[in-house]
Amino acid sequence: MANWYQIHERGAGSIRMELLWWVYRIFGIRVLKCIVSIITLFITIGARGARTVSKNYKKILNAYEYAHGHNLSKFSSVSHINAFADSVIDKMSTICDNKTPIKFAINQDDDWKSLETLLLVGQGAFFICSHLGNIEALCAIPNAADKCMHAFMNTGQNPVFRRFIARHSNYKNTIIHPTDNIDISTASDMYDALCRGELIMMAGDRKSPSAPDKVIKVKLLGRECFLPMGVFRFARACGHPVFAIANMKIYARKYCVFVRKISTITPEQMAQEYADFLENLILKYPKQWFNFFDFWN
Numbered sequence: 001m002a003n004w005y006q007i008h009e010r011g012a013g014s015i016r017m018e019l020l021w022w023v024y025r026i027f028g029i030r031v032l033k034c035i036v037s038i039i040t041l042f043i044t045i046g047a048r049g050a051r052t053v054s055k056n057y058k059k060i061l062n063a064y065e066y067a068h069g070h071n072l073s074k075f076s077s078v079s080h081i082n083a084f085a086d087s088v089i090d091k092m093s094t095i096c097d098n099k100t101p102i103k104f105a106i107n108q109d110d111d112w113k114s115l116e117t118l119l120l121v122g123q124g125a126f127f128i129c130s131h132l133g134n135i136e137a138l139c140a141i142p143n144a145a146d147k148c149m150h151a152f153m154n155t156g157q158n159p160v161f162r163r164f165i166a167r168h169s170n171y172k173n174t175i176i177h178p179t180d181n182i183d184i185s186t187a188s189d190m191y192d193a194l195c196r197g198e199l200i201m202m203a204g205d206r207k208s209p210s211a212p213d214k215v216i217k218v219k220l221l222g223r224e225c226f227l228p229m230g231v232f233r234f235a236r237a238c239g240h241p242v243f244a245i246a247n248m249k250i251y252a253r254k255y256c257v258f259v260r261k262i263s264t265i266t267p268e269q270m271a272q273e274y275a276d277f278l279e280n281l282i283l284k285y286p287k288q289w290f291n292f293f294d295f296w297n
Helices: 014-027 029-046 048-067 077-096 110-120 135-140 159-168 184-195 229-237 267-284
Strands: 103-106 125-129 149-153 174-178 199-203 215-220 223-228 242-251 254-262
Touching (some): 014 029, 029 048, 048 077, 077 159, 125 184, 184 199, 199 229, 215 267, 242 267, 254 267
Parallel strands (some): 103 254, 125 242, 149 174
Antiparallel strands (some): 215 223
16 A cells, blocks of 8 residues: 555546535535535545555554443444545635634643643744644634644645645635755744744644655554654754644534644654544544555554
């Protein structure tokens, strides 16, 4: 099975995306979801690799649940892939239009209160996100537009969807930085941005295409896996508080935001705390794990 950066978009095309966009604009989100569910079913039939990865993920998850006395998660690879398609619809409608607003709840624990206090005094924060849940939909959270967000990503991945978002996005406060251009000056610039109260977002669950061997070994669902060392080193170098963050769907058009403050003693400890954060949420929302590649290889 290919790694994540070797997998190309399936079922995507500029014309197809624009047609779906106009279906949404004219007929609304319910009609769009019906059409996308049919398209996804046909794509899934031909997506043997994605189905295999989904089944393997479920085996690992169920083995961990059984060993720790949890109820076993029951879902098919088709419903798992359909959950991903549903999350793409939420991304598209929220970022580009939001005429059917998403509602948000906050998991208001001590870590959230720590983040809230930080933002109230005008300080920034470094967020390590993932491909669990729907982090992009966070742009619609009330007052999100008041903060400048620096998002680091592999700009060569999913080009069709990224071009679509760039054309239609209503949110202009996000600055995209390519992950392959990070150096010492980038950390200095981001330190200054954090001091201005701006935010940084970077995914911590996928290895860097330019440095696939620079990884940190962690345990997730009882199995060893590898996280990108550079993300945790970079977060630590920026010299501000670091939080793991996820935005999980709890009902139709309703999400809950979870955060966990990550210690910055060593990159290795940061990575394991981040993995523990993901594990807790995977057990609650197993179908929202959207890493459709051999993550534990």
